[in-house]
Amino acid sequence: xxxxxxxIAELARAIRSGELTAETATxxxxxxxxxxxPAINAYITVLADxxxxxxxxxxxxxxxxxDRGPLHGVPISLKDIIDLDGVSTTAASKVRHGHVAPHDAxxxxxxxEAGAVFLGKTNLHEFAFGTTNEDSAFGLVRHPLDPNRSxxxxxxxxxxxxxxxxxxxxxxxxxxxxxxxxxAACGLVGLKPSLDEVPIGxxxxxxxxMDHVGPLCRSVEDAAIVHDVLCGRAPSNGSPxxxxxxxxxxxxxxxxxxxxxQVAAAFETTCKALxxxxxxxxxxxxxxxxDIAPIYLxxxxxxxxxxxxxxxxxxxxxxxxxxxxxxxxxxxxxAEDYLxxxxxxxxxxxxxxxxxxxxxxxxxxxLAVPAVKLGALAVKIGSVEEPVRNITLRLTQLFNITGHPxxxxxCGATTDGLPIGAQLAGGRNRTxxxxxxxxxxxxxxxxxxxx
Amino acid sequence: MTIKTWLxxxxxxxxxxxxxxxxxxxxxxxxxxSALRSADWNFDATGEPTRTSTPPDAR
Numbered sequence: 001x002x003x004x005x006x007x008i009a010e011l012a013r014a015i016r017s018g019e020l021t022a023e024t025a026t027x028x029x030x031x032x033x034x035x036x037x038p039a040i041n042a043y044i045t046v047l048a049d050x051x052x053x054x055x056x057x058x059x060x061x062x063x064x065x066x067d068r069g070p071l072h073g074v075p076i077s078l079k080d081i082i083d084l085d086g087v088s089t090t091a092a093s094k095v096r097h098g099h100v101a102p103h104d105a106x107x108x109x110x111x112x113e114a115g116a117v118f119l120g121k122t123n124l125h126e127f128a129f130g131t132t133n134e135d136s137a138f139g140l141v142r143h144p145l146d147p148n149r150s151x152x153x154x155x156x157x158x159x160x161x162x163x164x165x166x167x168x169x170x171x172x173x174x175x176x177x178x179x180x181x182x183x184a185a186c187g188l189v190g191l192k193p194s195l196d197e198v199p200i201g202x203x204x205x206x207x208x209x210m211d212h213v214g215p216l217c218r219s220v221e222d223a224a225i226v227h228d229v230l231c232g233r234a235p236s237n238g239s240p241x242x243x244x245x246x247x248x249x250x251x252x253x254x255x256x257x258x259x260x261x262q263v264a265a266a267f268e269t270t271c272k273a274l275x276x277x278x279x280x281x282x283x284x285x286x287x288x289x290x291d292i293a294p295i296y297l298x299x300x301x302x303x304x305x306x307x308x309x310x311x312x313x314x315x316x317x318x319x320x321x322x323x324x325x326x327x328x329x330x331x332x333x334x335a336e337d338y339l340x341x342x343x344x345x346x347x348x349x350x351x352x353x354x355x356x357x358x359x360x361x362x363x364x365x366x367l368a369v370p371a372v373k374l375g376a377l378a379v380k381i382g383s384v385e386e387p388v389r390n391i392t393l394r395l396t397q398l399f400n401i402t403g404h405p406x407x408x409x410x411c412g413a414t415t416d417g418l419p420i421g422a423q424l425a426g427g428r429n430r431t432x433x434x435x436x437x438x439x440x441x442x443x444x445x446x447x448x449x450x451x
Numbered sequence: 452m453t454i455k456t457w458l459x460x461x462x463x464x465x466x467x468x469x470x471x472x473x474x475x476x477x478x479x480x481x482x483x484x485s486a487l488r489s490a491d492w493n494f495d496a497t498g499e500p501t502r503t504s505t506p507p508d509a510r
Contacts, residue, residue, distance in 0.1 A: 294487040297480070321472070329476045332461040333484075334452065340487050347492045 005165050007449055008222040012070045015062065022062075022073025025168075026055035026117050029075045032165045033119065039147065042160040044080045044090055044138045046120040051075060054117045061115070069235060070225045072115030077167040079158050080121035081128055082213070083202035084108050091204045092126045092136040094318040095311050105202025107171065107213050107230050114229040119167055123157030126323045128173055128206045129304060130154055131181055131392040134374060135320040142374070143185070145417060149371040152182030152392065158216050159186040169217045169226055175206045176296060177366075177396025179214045180408040184366035184421025187410045189442070189449075190216045191223045192396075193431045195403030198230045207303040210296075210400040219449035220409060220439040227431065236432055241360070241440040244278030248437075249355050251364040254289035255395055258381055260369045266412030266420040267365045270445065274363075277444050284355040284362070286398070291344055293390065296397040298333055298341035305330025349402045356404075356427050361437045366408040366421035368394050395423065405431040407438045411445055454481050454488070 006014065014020040030048050037043050058073035078084055081091045083101035085108075090096050104112060111118075123141045125133050133141040133156030141156040143149040144164040151160045155172030159182035162170050172179040174192040183190025191214045198213045205211055215226035228235050250271060256264065275281050286292075305312075308327045316324060355362055368391050369379050378385045386394075399406040404425050411422035424441065426434030442449065458481040465473040 288490065288492065291486065291490050291492075294483040294490075297483050298487060301480075325470070325472050325476055328465075328470060328473055329480055332457075332464075332477060332480070334457065337484050337487060340490075340493055343494060344487065344490060344492060 006168070007219045008070060008074050008168050008217065008225055009219070011074055011168055012072070015073050022055040022058040022075075022117060023052065025073065026051050026075045026119070029119055029166055029168070036144070036164050036166060040142050040144055040160050040164055041139050042122055042141055042157040042164065042166055043077065043120045044092065044123050044157070045087060047087065047118055051117050051119050058115050058117060068113070068115035069229075071111065071229055073117060074115070074168050075117040075119050076111070077119050077122045077158060077161045077170040078108065079124055079155050079170065079172045081124060081173055081204045082108060082171060084118060084121065087121065089204060090121070090137070091128070092124045092138055093320070094137045095315045097318070101202070103202070106199040108202065110229050110232050111171070116229070122155070122161050122170060125154035125156065126320045127204065127308070128154040128175060128178055129323050129326060131177065131389055132372065132374075133157065135322050137320065140374060143371050146371065148374055149418070150185070150374055152185035152367070152371060154178040155216060156182045159183055159188055159190075162186070162188055162216050162218065169215055169222055171226070171230070172214060172216050173203055173206075174212045174214050174400065175210050176300060176393045176400050179212075179216055180366050180396050180406060180421070180423065181392055183216050184408045185371040185419065187413070187419030188216050188218060189220050189223050189407065189409050189438075190214065191227055191407045191431075191435070192399060192405060193227060193230075194405040194429045197405075197429065197431060205307055207300045209303060210300060212400070220407070220435060220442045223407065224435045224439070227435065239436055241436045243274060243440045243444050246274070246279040246361070246437060246440065247359045248274065248279055248281050249284035249359045249362045250281050251286065251355070251362055252283050253285050254292070255364045258368055258384060258386065258391070258394065259365060260381055262414045263365055263368060263370065263420050267422060270411045270422050271363070273444060274441065281363070282359075286348065286351045286355060288344070288347055288351060289398070292348065292398050292401065293394070295341045295344035295348065296393070296401055298337050299345065299401065301326070301330030302333045302338040305333070345401050348398065352398070352402045352404055352425070353428070360426070361434060362425040364423050364425075365395055366423040367392060370414050370418035370420065399425050404428050405434045407434060409438055409442050409445065454485050457481070
């Protein structure tokens, strides 16, 4: 196993046992970046010198007895929409040309204090406004397992960096699924925390009422480690759960009617495995699930258009044409329709809350299709042809609207080896409980996450 | 404003701004807005009851 394919937890143990140092772990990642990034294009900016200096400092601190915790000396990447002091935050757009972050975003400051090593800034769909990573001023990102496919987005460079051994974890953002979609497509664990749990200051916004910051990792344990740091709290080591006795609501109807057959099969296999292990699975419905897409669209377009109005007028030609048109679309939404969508949000919050009464979590697929082919505009499932954007957002955007925490974990693969993800969602402001459930489910589906 | 009136005005404005590529997006948005407006949870001034509570079968 290459050193850079370990989990954070494994690396932390290896560093403390003397098997590895932060410097060697960082060097391994930088060598992997040099080897693979020209083909994958996961990174926009690589900070080799700074990362090595940080790693050496981390080693020196450990030697002198200062241990900052499980992220001490761990090399990670940051989606290039998050401010890192003194480094450009491009948001993958020419519009941001010349920008240099004046200070760390609060989440970066917390990671720095925890001893994380910053390898660089990763590629994304321009302004995080898309799910394939094809629209970037720095070129598209390729899936490490199939260069003709997208790794998903918008945090596609982040996912590719972790899958391909170019980082131990990455910090992404999720406004409609941008952490969970690429994590599912790349066989990773991706967490969207509860709304407002992790600060979004210093992160270029897309939709201020739906933006979240979350980690893309190789295991649920790693996601919990990073999430604790992002929240600014000490490692919580939440109460472990056992699959036996878990009460899980399985979302059907809208959530399972339009699935690639191999995704559907992997999901049903997951449900059977959980039942066989003693979990109590019960079918549940979100009565107004059919309204999710219109509600999401009217909120995200209105809020994104307001944020971009000035530069749409002054720098229109600097936008990717596809992203520019979607932003322009938002400028035509009427206030009354935006307010209808906000009303719809309240309805969906109540309905998701209701499905969680006396249950530990909800279970549904994360991504209705495996990683999509680059250049595809639509995906055909049976006789239905859906635009790529619609089908990729279909199962994740609900929890951005409602703010419930949600996590994707790998649950299988297609016959071509493309990963498939299962999604768990939990009660609002109960991300720790959700992580404990996810760890139990992961231990059943995938006992050795780094292998 | 009806959706048709809104869509006609939006397309006219987009054409004026040389954003012809917006037309199919605006047409898709109009379908989405139509779905939004026809949802049974919308408040309006007719005084007709709106559904605000979750039906028991969701629990």
